[in-house]
Amino acid sequence: MLIRRRKTVAEAVVTTPAVAFGKVVMTVQDQTTVGAAELDVLAARLSEGALTTDPDVIEAHARDEALFCPHEGAIALVRATSATDVQEVMRFASEHGVPVVPQGARSGISGGANGSPGAILLNVSRMRDVISVNEAERLVTVQPGIINQDLKDHLAPFGLSYPPDPGSVGLSSIGGNIATNAGGLCCVKYGVTRDYVRSLTVVLADGTLTKLGPQTAKGVAGLDMRHLFVGSEGTLGIVVEATLRLIPKLPDPFTAVATFPDERSGLQTVADFMAAGGVPSLLEFLDSSSLKMLNEFGDFGLDDDAGSMLIMQVDQNPADSQVIMAQFAEVAEACGALDVAYSDDPTDSAALIAARRMIQPAYEKFANAHGGGQLLDDVCLPRVAMPEFCDRLKELQESSGLMIALVAHAGDGNTHPSVFFDANDAEQTAQAQEIFGEIMRIGLELGGTITGEHGVGYLKRDWLNGELDEGSRRIQIAVKNALDPQGLLNPGKMLSAI
Template structure:
């Protein structure tokens, strides 16, 4: 393929065909997902670079794989055969902060935490905060409709996207969504593209809704003798009207792995731990803390501790955010294999989900650790295995699939925030009914008739 005509339209140095460079950019963090075959990498510096790349690919029938920070774990940014990798990671500027409208215009390569830091002097907050907040980009968060630790109160990415500028499959640049706080003119195309994982278009700019700087929360930690009682406390507290701003669950295995990874001082003899925060007024927060303590003790908590010290709160949240590095540390010492799942279920079903995980541990002999954005029912079981052992690897893959089936059986979904990508594409058809599959196929065919945008991924098997 002669790529010189494309190179002539791009910023200097944007295009490379160096095999080592292309290979280094050909995958995200997912296991068991193919990532070979890309013919080039475009490091876009401008919107025009993105348009030129897509126009060229559309004319030639070449697949385009959009990429940001490549921090995903579902294979959504992986290369496909004959594809051009189109990275927007270098497009990472904050373009405007509008304090009157409480909005910010950003480029897609901006890292989520960098945006939060930029907004603090304006006394403004951007609430969506995936566990990968320090390494994931806004464009990637939009592509997967990322959630995170605070979405139990504040919502997910979709709730904070006012408008997006998108390059469509033929290179057309368009804007979806109004610049105003309200706007219902036409179909909600903005919502359609959020969570589309690069299969319908490429986000090149976003206007995000902000809120006033969130106050320092008060934090409570409850320790339980087993996982089930901790998850029952979550269901009971939310049923009783609990309004946490953060509500996280960690099982015994996760606490132990965290303590082995860093000096967190967590009780790794506990069966489970709940970390909950409230950021209401002091009086309201005190009421919530009292209600939580009562529910936790009724569910079997052996200890409930409260702190209004911001340093304590920050340390506990930092420990929770360290779970994936801690998992990776454990995996490295136990054969290198880890599959992190992302099943969201009704909160009332979480205790039964816990029971089903116990059965899976018993039948497979595998270590399966569990953390959860418990207030949302968004669970993250992690299956560990020896990747050099073919039989154990196959058992782990089967367990990963069984976890998704358990989630569906309990009325849940195969992914709450990580996306479908390549890893779960075969499962999407199992979750959707025929009407939904037809509608999604129709949208893809209409917007990308040549199927060049991230093919072989999310919508490939519906």
């Protein structure tokens, strides 16, 4: 087997475990190096062509979609095609003290998949098979690299659904969804990724393959490691197979759209509707800036004179759905809605949701016309706190002069404010980063969390201390160090700054 080598290949830095007390162990650079010879040995143990040290290829795989996160210094990229490849990489890594960055589709926006000094990028995108569909037990077993939407498409002929639908549904992989416990638009009724993980096969830091969780609907034999791995951002081990719980095919939803004179009345409607027992299958909020940017991006015909819009879906039977939509309309009107419209035409619903799903490209178009910078935040709040939160964003926008647009999976209180800035203007860039942090601070002040579904990664690691109390930080570090005593797995991410 041939491995391409170039003179420019950086000699890898072998790392040794740091002695840490009360901090996450992280691999520390040493004088020793892992060079081409050692990587040759690893390559020979892997599927043919899995390992490359081509710096251009490494650079092309060294980052996800996050801004302001370092990604330099990786020494190799392994594109694993089997669990055995993953095991071999971790055996090599633990033997030589080499850090490993697990990667999937790299569609994340917290830098969780970014390279780090001396690391092997371990990409599982090529492991994308559906291994089995078990209709009787309503389970599917997949490799981690499968794209969420591809899984959904695969399941449709079986009359089965895998609900979690992050905004990145067409781009992001199930492994990455598990790593961040991804959510999406459906969560208000159907929950998040964790709620659908039945069992995981993972490779541990030392290369051991283990199965976590039973195949059965219930099971309490020992500590629940499977759910600990969900949302662990590649810091505890690497998922090489996942068995996911499915539900019968989701019915076509009914859709209501309400427009409001301002943001506050739209968000108050959400809080009041949910407090009154509303059970939507989707409840999305768009502020006036987001509506304008969407209309500038595509021919969506949204009412961009409105101060905000809610899209509400309900997927019960027609009679119950009508009742819920009427209840929604009543609450919206009491909160000052300009207009409430229903549709039971699946085409209308699909068009509206397609428009909502275009928000990120629309933001990008706006950003590109204004200097290219966009920082997308992910603060989840108590629903009742959303109107106040929105007021605070407006104050920030006024005081900074930077545009802040807001969309939200509002039924869950999960807001996504975006700060736009001129990326070529250092002062504005620094200001945007400050606002990004200030948004999280406000979120915490209002009883929220710094991240509802995007994860901590590198981007938010410095804010974790503001959310977790001392005891919580301490046991998280203890668990991380217990499972990864050499600090090999995704160093510098998530818990590394607490």
